[in-house]
Amino acid sequence: MDDDIVIVGGGQSKFGKRKGLGIRELAFEAVSDLMNDFNMGIEDIDASVIGIAGEEFSGQGAPAAVVVDEIGMVGKPTIRVESACATGSAGIKTAYGWIKAGFYDTVMVVGVEKMTSVSSARATELMARAGDVRWESPYGCSFPGYYAIMASAHMKEYGTTKEMLSSVGVKAHHYGSLNPKAHIQKEVSLEEAVNSIPIAYPLNLYDCSLISDGAAAVVLTKASLAKKYTDSPVRIKGVGSGSDTMEIAHRKSLTSLSGAKEAARRAYKMAGVTAKDIDVAEVHDCFTIAEIIATEDLGFFEPGQGGPAALDGQTYIGGKIPINVDGGLKSKGHPLGATGVSQANEIRNQLLGKSYNRQVEGAKIGLSHNVGQSGQFVNVMIYDRV
Amino acid sequence: MDDDIVIVGGGQSKFGKRKGLGIRELAFEAVSDLMNDFNMGIEDIDASVIGIAGEEFSGQGAPAAVVVDEIGMVGKPTIRVESACATGSAGIKTAYGWIKAGFYDTVMVVGVEKMTSVSSARATELMARAGDVRWESPYGCSFPGYYAIMASAHMKEYGTTKEMLSSVGVKAHHYGSLNPKAHIQKEVSLEEAVNSIPIAYPLNLYDCSLISDGAAAVVLTKASLAKKYTDSPVRIKGVGSGSDTMEIAHRKSLTSLSGAKEAARRAYKMAGVTAKDIDVAEVHDCFTIAEIIATEDLGFFEPGQGGPAALDGQTYIGGKIPINVDGGLKSKGHPLGATGVSQANEIRNQLLGKSYNRQVEGAKIGLSHNVGQSGQFVNVMIYDRV
Numbered sequence: 001m002d003d004d005i006v007i008v009g010g011g012q013s014k015f016g017k018r019k020g021l022g023i024r025e026l027a028f029e030a031v032s033d034l035m036n037d038f039n040m041g042i043e044d045i046d047a048s049v050i051g052i053a054g055e056e057f058s059g060q061g062a063p064a065a066v067v068v069d070e071i072g073m074v075g076k077p078t079i080r081v082e083s084a085c086a087t088g089s090a091g092i093k094t095a096y097g098w099i100k101a102g103f104y105d106t107v108m109v110v111g112v113e114k115m116t117s118v119s120s121a122r123a124t125e126l127m128a129r130a131g132d133v134r135w136e137s138p139y140g141c142s143f144p145g146y147y148a149i150m151a152s153a154h155m156k157e158y159g160t161t162k163e164m165l166s167s168v169g170v171k172a173h174h175y176g177s178l179n180p181k182a183h184i185q186k187e188v189s190l191e192e193a194v195n196s197i198p199i200a201y202p203l204n205l206y207d208c209s210l211i212s213d214g215a216a217a218v219v220l221t222k223a224s225l226a227k228k229y230t231d232s233p234v235r236i237k238g239v240g241s242g243s244d245t246m247e248i249a250h251r252k253s254l255t256s257l258s259g260a261k262e263a264a265r266r267a268y269k270m271a272g273v274t275a276k277d278i279d280v281a282e283v284h285d286c287f288t289i290a291e292i293i294a295t296e297d298l299g300f301f302e303p304g305q306g307g308p309a310a311l312d313g314q315t316y317i318g319g320k321i322p323i324n325v326d327g328g329l330k331s332k333g334h335p336l337g338a339t340g341v342s343q344a345n346e347i348r349n350q351l352l353g354k355s356y357n358r359q360v361e362g363a364k365i366g367l368s369h370n371v372g373q374s375g376q377f378v379n380v381m382i383y384d385r386v
Numbered sequence: 387m388d389d390d391i392v393i394v395g396g397g398q399s400k401f402g403k404r405k406g407l408g409i410r411e412l413a414f415e416a417v418s419d420l421m422n423d424f425n426m427g428i429e430d431i432d433a434s435v436i437g438i439a440g441e442e443f444s445g446q447g448a449p450a451a452v453v454v455d456e457i458g459m460v461g462k463p464t465i466r467v468e469s470a471c472a473t474g475s476a477g478i479k480t481a482y483g484w485i486k487a488g489f490y491d492t493v494m495v496v497g498v499e500k501m502t503s504v505s506s507a508r509a510t511e512l513m514a515r516a517g518d519v520r521w522e523s524p525y526g527c528s529f530p531g532y533y534a535i536m537a538s539a540h541m542k543e544y545g546t547t548k549e550m551l552s553s554v555g556v557k558a559h560h561y562g563s564l565n566p567k568a569h570i571q572k573e574v575s576l577e578e579a580v581n582s583i584p585i586a587y588p589l590n591l592y593d594c595s596l597i598s599d600g601a602a603a604v605v606l607t608k609a610s611l612a613k614k615y616t617d618s619p620v621r622i623k624g625v626g627s628g629s630d631t632m633e634i635a636h637r638k639s640l641t642s643l644s645g646a647k648e649a650a651r652r653a654y655k656m657a658g659v660t661a662k663d664i665d666v667a668e669v670h671d672c673f674t675i676a677e678i679i680a681t682e683d684l685g686f687f688e689p690g691q692g693g694p695a696a697l698d699g700q701t702y703i704g705g706k707i708p709i710n711v712d713g714g715l716k717s718k719g720h721p722l723g724a725t726g727v728s729q730a731n732e733i734r735n736q737l738l739g740k741s742y743n744r745q746v747e748g749a750k751i752g753l754s755h756n757v758g759q760s761g762q763f764v765n766v767m768i769y770d771r772v
Binding site for chain 2: 084
């Protein structure tokens with residue numbers, strides 16, 4: 001329908017430790033990449049939504065305006081959105097609304113984060129502040145801790161094993177090794193992953209996503225205007241969001257994210273599809289256990305079956321549902337604000353058949369699942385070709 | 387029209403130095419105030435948009451979720467938005483889009499800031515980071531400095547005087563003295579204001595807005611659903627936004643904000659009204675010069691006439707256009723994320739005839755003008771009774 005919202009351009013910077021580059025330069029790199037397959041110029045875009053999770057990493061307050069300056073959109077309306085690690089998808093949801101409201105025809109969403117300007121310990125501390133700074137982070141709980149608790153609960157309830165967790169990391173590194181924009185391009189064996197250094201039991205080094213610099217960008221417009229920009233628009237067919245209690249101690253379950261299940265329910269309903277219809281998915285694998293839980297919350301596998309399915313290779317290309325075949329947060333990297341936008345960009349590339357040696361052949365419907373904090377912000381989106 | 391977006395509830399905490407209260411408690415106070423004139427309960431609201439400008443003030447990263455927990459909206463989708471001092475109106479714009487997109491029927495916007503947890507010097511430094519941290523703030527430019535430059539330019543170009551600037555502060559304190567929720571309730575004479583201590587020439591103490599704690603909340607829904615919530619919905623009839631260069635050194639003019647003019651143009655066009663139709667306005671008087679420039683940018687007075695008009699009392703109730711008759715940022719206070727939401731709430735009260743001893747009699751159309759940074763984020767909104 002003419003009323004549909006479509007993605008008409010996408011780009012991404014190299015993710016990694018990008019020494020000497022700040023949020024300006026990273027954003028510029030992503031937008032330059034986008035412009036390579038874009039029929040029009042930056043002057044044809046009406047407004048921007050900038051996703052940046054933490055201002056302390058860059059030290060720049062109200063950082064949207066510096067990004068807008070650098071990408072050539074001076075004078076055009078902008079906003080910063082933030083939903084912790086779900087910031088990127090929150091940006092897409094905001095831009096979608098602005099177009100539907102009639103404010104703008106065409107909006108660029110740029111997600112960007114500069115994280116390696118501080119030490120890893122400081123980065124972990126800054127991220128821990130997204131936990132409750134009254135009742136959680138001061139007592140030592142950081143994000144590996146939250147997910148270690150979930151992993152332990154999942155192991156106890158379903159018999160999930162460390163090998164199952166590690167197999168998720170092995171897959172991530174396999175596909176990351178094929179992705180030139182991934183932070184780490186290196187295969188890892190299951191044995192290496194299982195025996196890697198412990199971070200927070202039962203999570204090892206290869207269970208934890210990366211602290212990365214990077215940016216990603218997409219341009220959204222109305223389907224009726226898409227032809228100006230591209231011959232191959234990708235539609236955002238469903239959007240669903242969910243949330244959860246601030247403190248994980250208040251939750252009914254630690255083996256599932258209720259906000260993710262709700263977000264998925266809403267996105268499937270809006271798109272008129274079910275989990276069975278999804279050909280390729282990007283899920284928020286901030287930790288390996290998060291991917292296993294995501295595949296269950298999204299309905300790809302029954303509760304408790306995500307671990308065995310991962311170990312069995314069912315989430316590789318050729319398996320039941322290919323997941324994170326760009327390397328995911330684990331190997332592609334996780335520059336907080338960029339992640340959700342990068343997921344949308346990867347699904348777009350998959351649906352357009354442009355994912356090269358990581359292509360899911362014939363992929364027609366894709367899904368992205370982006371989680372902030374430990375489940376307080378979840379956005380699930382479903383995409384297809386128009 | 388059924389398609390219109392309306393405000394069906396509003397509330398505000400007391401603004402001020404709210405010792406012992408954090409973002410949670412301030413937000414709760416605003417939402418409690420809102421619930422007093424609201425026909426339904428918090429359970430009838432589908433989602434929230436949380437406006438918080440600076441996470442360093444509270445130390446809470448990704449702070450939307452802690453606010454949502456406290457106001458009884460656990461499990462419902464949320465997002466944080468940030469546009470420096472225009473954060474509150476950015477929240478309203480985002481919620482407007484989400485409803486228009488069909489994501490939700492009813493969305494609460496909560497703007498909140500806890501600023502007095504740090505010293506005034508530290509607050510000024512944190513706010514200065516919203517200037518360019520590469521080329522501006524490290525060289526000593528903080529926000530009083532930006533606006534002092536604009537004031538000097540305005541004085542040079544138009545002959546604006548210190549008395550004219552001070553008269554804006556005098557008016558703010560007059561109306562603030564009548565507003566029980568204002569940070570400072572104290573009349574100030576023109577003589578006192580002109581002779582108050584210098585902050586950044588030509589701006590004195592009574593030219594500068596306050597560092598305040600506070601929160602404000604509004605609930606938006608579709609006009610077709612408004613009856614469930616209230617007998618007197620207020621419509622958001624126009625929304626316009628603008629922006630400007632990051633560095634003020636790059637601007638063509640220092641006596642006007644080009645983003646504000648553009649935002650006004652768009653808002654008037656969408657609403658189908660002109661400056662002459664506005665009965666009451668809330669403008670972003672972070673400094674007295676900012677109010678003078680705002681009244682010119684919005685078309686209430688010709689360029690250069692804002693100062694004389696202010697000194698002449700034309701912006702009091704009974705004058706040509708009553709401006710900031712709640713005390714404005716100068717006397718009501720300026721808790722960054724709350725300000726834009728409080729402006730909308732004040733206009734709503736004015737249009738409903740609920741502003742008591744500060745009521746603009748017969749006000750039918752109102753306007754709010756909310757500016758972030760030194761003009762990089764501007765949102766202008768126009769409201770009427772449905």
